């Protein structure tokens with residue numbers, strides 16, 4: 001259940017393995033985070049969100065008016081256990097372990113997508129071109145050194161560039177950054193919502209079913225799920241996959257998995273007809289925003305806001321993104337540009353939950369992809385389908401298992 005990019009990719013993979021598949025989605029495919037994001041398939045990247053020194057940077061970020069980080073104070077008691085786990089995940093040994101687990105997913109991301117979309121209407125929405133992290137100051141570049149080494153230790157292709165080399169890649173970037181870190185293997189989708197909807201149509205054209213309904217719970221018999229309860233009645237189910245993004249936690253609990261899933265709310269501004277087009281996405285290492293090429297114009301995305309699933313979005317957060325983007329592109333006019341907020345499904349260790357539900361033999365979990373759900377959706381689909389088929393793959397699923405937080409102290 002869940003018609004975001006993860007749910008649709010899982011559905012497609014299960015369909016290709018010969019199953020009859022129904023996606024239960026409460027709104028429409030792509031309405032959640034999958035239609036509202038940076039569109040970066042950051043293949044060749046493996047840096048977790050919690051990095052060494054993360055705790056020390058929090059006071060400075062809370063003071064900075066352009067900070068990418070925000071806490072809604074009423075939500076602090078609720079998010080505190082998550083934050084403690086996040087801080088623990090930022091210890092050096094943990095970061096190295098987590099980076100290896102991210103790299104393993106990213107390494108398989110591209111072939112998994114190719115297997116799903118080659119020759120389909122989703123293919124044109126998937127584009128090469130790389131990804132640039134840009135640094136305007138020596139200070140921000142110095143802070144990036146550990147991350148560069150982390151990627152190199154995982155054998156990823158990383159190119160360190162100066163302004164001249166950045167300009168050769170995209171003349172529009174001339175004079176904007178002193179240093180750059182270019183990840184040539186990264187891809188992007190200029191319209192993440194269109195990409196998700198195209199994937200959904202591929203699924204429907206292959207005989208899949210999409211039903212608009214909200215899942216409320218499960219009918220069980222011993223260790224077997226026999227049905228799914230929805231707002232429009234009960235559906236029989238031979239197998240169930242929970243892929244409801246940031247809304248998965250309570251349903252996962254019903255399936256026996258107590259997972260520290262929360263949401264990092266993110267914001268975006270679409271600047272259609274911005275007057276220029278980037279050749280590939282750019283992430284500012286100074287302001288921690290991403291600028292992604294759209295078909296016409298650019299999209300500015302960023303912000304990590306801890307505020308839960310029900311508080312209203314804050315316009316000023318989007319305005320901060322605009323202000324930060326204008327520091328890099330002073331000619332950018334964002335007047336009247338549409339903005340949005342969406343919910344990253346985030347685990348404190350930057351790793352998704354991919355695995356069998358602890359209590360039931362025919363239920364699977366696929367959520368928690370945080371900042372990288374677009375990139376990791378197809379490989380997640382492949383792994384869930386392999387599990388359901390009983391295929392012993394060479395892929396080690398231990399780092400993503402649902403029980404990992406209850407097993408480790």
Ligand SMILES: Cc1cc2nc3c(=O)[nH]c(=O)nc-3n(C[C@H](O)[C@H](O)[C@H](O)COP(=O)(O)OP(=O)(O)OC[C@H]3O[C@@H](n4cnc5c(N)ncnc54)[C@H](O)[C@@H]3O)c2cc1C
Nearest residue numbers: 004006026032033034037038040215245266372373374375
């Ligand atoms: C600002 C921002 C920028 C980002 N940039 C990138 C990026 O550049 N690259 C990248 O890889 N990732 C990026 N992400 C992350 C990415 O968007 C998410 O990880 C990904 O979209 C998660 O996909 P999903 O299918 O798990 O969740 P969603 O897309 O949120 O889908 C979950 C679906 O489940 C449905 N649902 C929920 N509850 C129920 C229920 N009870 N019954 C039925 N249906 C239900 C929802 O309606 C929703 O459609 C970004 C996110 C944000 C917020």
